[in-house]
Amino acid sequence: MFTALFGSVELGLIYGIMALGVYLSFRVLNFPDLTVDGSFVTGGAVAAIMIVSGYSPILATLAAVGAGFIAGSITGTLHAKGKINPLLSGILMMIALYSINLRIMGNSPNIPLMREDTIMTMFQSFWATLPFDGLMTSLFTTLNLPFTPSTWGILLFAIMIVIVVKLFTDFFLSTEVGLAIRATGDNPRMISSLSANTDRLKILGLGISNAFVALSGAIVTQYSSFVDVNMGIGMIIIGLASVIIGEAIFGKGSIFKITIAVIVGAVIYRMVVALALRVGFLETGDMKLITAIIVIGALVVPRLLENGKERRRKYRKARKIKEQYGGEKSVAATKSDL
């Protein structure tokens, strides 16, 4: 149980990078970009094939980021220059990427990385030279905790990388171009009257969004030592779930807070899934259904709570007014009542 939760925190942080990408497209650009399902795999596929071909895992990961950027920019171009509806642009790109991903993977539906060096194993071998894991293990045993994680390295690595991406996002959205990108999602008419090329900004924004998604895909692939051409299915919903859960819990504040919320949302999502899968009658195949239910819940529950709060507020107010002004009877409805 705890091991599963620990793993879901690690994984949640890595998926948090993807969620930040989805936040960029869905929330900042107001563009429901379905490219994500494809570009996540593109990231994994590019990283895997390069690692298998003997390139450095760092170079492979960077190449994955570049591939994701290109995929996103093409979706943006389809929409901005081709005047194709946003949803359709994303779907077209997603479908196209399925074939492209297969090509990248040399027409095999999956690539294992079992005995390869990955960015994870690289960090892990550096981490092993530090005494931290041993210290934590002895601490956990003395505290008599029910489990001891075999390593904290991966968790730390995931935290570091997701924080780098988060800080980059915060910074980028505060630059002159970043502000213009936010305005493109918020009020395109205004920002184009302020000499900003909204077409180009959309292409750039979607490029960066999918670069994040591909980075996440590349790291997930190296984390699980495996890439599968179908691993992107439903990814957009997972990203959206993270964004919505984060917003539902933390509200909508400054960009700095929202990006934290999105990452925490991604972790919570993973934990909920991990817990749900431990329920006896649920199977691994039910994952997508669980995801859909979580998203629906995150969308509907806050509104229900809000409605209830409003009803109670009105009820209290009505009672207070009644005490102050007496009952309704004293109000003259027509002149004849006087």
Next chain:
Amino acid sequence: MLQLSQIFKVFNEGTTDEKAALENVYLDLKDGDFVTVIGSNGAGKSTLMNLIAGNLTPDVGKILIDTKDVTRLKEHERSKLIGRVFQDPMAGTAPSMTIEENMAMAYSRTRKRSFIAKGVTKSRKMFFKEQLESLGLGLEDRLNAKVGFLSGGERQALSLLMATFTDPSILLLDEHTAALDPSRAELITDKTKEIVSKNELTTLMVTHNMQQALDLGNRLIMMDKGQIIFEAEGEEKQRLTVERLLEEFQKIQGNQLANDRAILSH
């Protein structure tokens, strides 16, 4: 300086909905000119605005701003030279962004936007504060407030400031007080007068309000059916009254007056 020569624009050409929006329009604004444009609905005022701003391109004709031919430039390319305030108070600002962020975006209008430089810096904040103080609405104390929380009047005042504080070659005001209540409309009108005269901005203002068209600016243009049918400048404009304008209109149009008086004089 703004020059329009031989502008023609037809919508839905060759269909039964064909409508000549502008026909052979010439317009020449000298530096510092403040021109008000009046006319009934469908006279071509909005088309004129959109042609200058670059939302539309003319079928025939040339548009020059500061002697630069901008006829084929897209809106975002042209808007380096143009400050614009829309009729809808919601149109000129980004609601989910803060006042200072909105100001920063307007500040970047005349320059190339940087990938590295922050939009809001300490020194810019000081400058924005100073500019907002001139509005006298207390917005300078709310730099971090989201614009969506401001009232329509406040948002329009902010839009006006954002369109003007970077010293545009041309200022376009598109019935920018029409959607406000009378007291707010008056406030924005006053601010417009103040800002335009202080910065000596070359301005083109469309309005439905004849009194406003008479009170503001040094030139007045009346449009009808896609043509400029009456112009007054300087002293001649100062002597104009709403009655005289309606008379002029009657002289030229005659028949349709009863219909148009209702629209023009409200």
